[in-house]
Amino acid sequence: MDAGVGPTASFRFYEELNDFLPSARRRRTFSCxxxxxxxxxxxxxxxxxxxxxxxxxxxxGESVGFDHLLADGERVAVYPKFEAFDITPLLRVRERALRETRFVADAHMGGLARLLRLAGFDTLYDNHFDDREIARLCAEEGRIVLTRDRGLLKRREVTHGCYVRALHPPEQLREVVDRLDLTGSMRPFTRCLVCNALLRCASAEEVDSRVPPGVLERHHRFAACDGCGRVYWEGSHWRRMEGMIGSVVPHPARS
Known part of the structure; x- marks a missing residue:
């Protein structure tokens, strides 16, 4: 689109929003x-x-909602999330903030979904979810959509979403945690990595028949998932995951 005959408006996009624009329109004011x-x-x-x-x-210069009807000659400035100061009193683009941080990940975000569960975040993922189902879960359950599909984020039902720029799960986790300021909300090892259900403490007697031989002799603390029946304990795999979380997001809160 180029400026021509008829009503036009000028636009300026800031910071990472420029990544979505063609190079000729990045970090400058343009009309269309x-x-x-x-x-x-x-x-x-x-x-x-x-x-x-x-x-x-x-x-x-005035904060408006997405439903604002544009008029000839108006100047539009578009901003991403602010990190340096609180702009809550200015916001007009959404009816309300999310009360809980919950996610739904698209089919290409399975590794990220697992790491978010590891960090303690309620994250739905199924590689059979199509865009319609993801949009429905976003709208009905107040979930943040995680995707690299711009088209999915443009669906009307999707009110909260995050375009994930990184390509590998550890970097994706760091990006999401940094962008949404989630470090203080992390509760590692409180959710099942497979089914997303909350874990609970379990006794050795309860899990006796559900762990490999020798585990009860070496470990005394267990977490059980009532969703899928899995049992977790602080073995070498647990320690590797704990180290990975610590390397991605140093010093997360621990339940």
Missing amino acids: PIAQAATVKHMIEALGVPHTEVELVLVD
Whole structure:
């Protein structure tokens, strides 16, 4: 889209939102035509930026919602999440914040989903989930969508989402934790890595028939999953996972 005859608006995208734009439009103000009755959300996504990546929109210096109807000559500034200061009083783009941090990951985010569960976050994942099901879970359960699919983040039902830029699970975990400021919310080893259910403490007598020979002689603390029946103990695999979490996000909170 290039500026031409008819109503136009000028746009400026900030920080990482520029990653979604063609190089000629990054980190600069540009003008483009606006359709009749075009909303802020429609234009932002038409320019390539998923609305879930946007935290604040200013039109001629005033905070507006995604439903703001654009008019000829308006100046639109679009911002991602702010790290340096609290802009809560300015926000207009969403009806409410999420009360709990819960995720749903798309089919390509299985490794990240497992690590988020390891860190204690409620994370739904099934490689058979299609976009419609993921959008439904986001809308009905208040979950943050994790994906590298921009089209999924542009679905109307998706109110909260995170476009994951990193390619490998440990780096993806670091990115999500840093971006959403989750370090203080981490509770490692409180969820089942396989089915996402909460774990509970279990006695040696309870898990006797469910662990390999010799485990009861070497270990005395166990966690059981009532969802899928798995048992966890602080063996070498546990210590490797603990070390991995510590290397990705130093000093997480521990239950």
